[in-house]
Amino acid sequence: MKSDDDALYHAPDLRFVKWCEITFAVNRGVYNTIDEKLFEAGYHNIYERRKAIVAFLEKYAHPSKSAKFYKFGQGNLSVALHQFSTENILN
Secondary structure (H helix, E strand, O other), X not given: OOOOOHHHHHOOHHHHHHHHHHHHOOXXXXXXXXXXXXXXXXXXXXXXXXXXXXXXXXXXXXOOOXXXXXXXXXXXXXXXXXXXHHHHOOO
């Protein structure tokens, strides 16, 4: 599935999470943190939150070919999420 494919945002949770893992090399823990923080930031609609998750990952996750999962580094995920949610809240 491509990120612009509307069906992606309506897929079952496990399928969407697996797509994020494959596409952006983020593990389930990172995905869950992003999902939770965006929900807390006001993205309550699951469709809009998933679109925001993809937009966030496209902007901030730059996986390496040599690593299985992308690492944000200690504290960097929270900083990036705060910046993203302040710039994009419910646009």
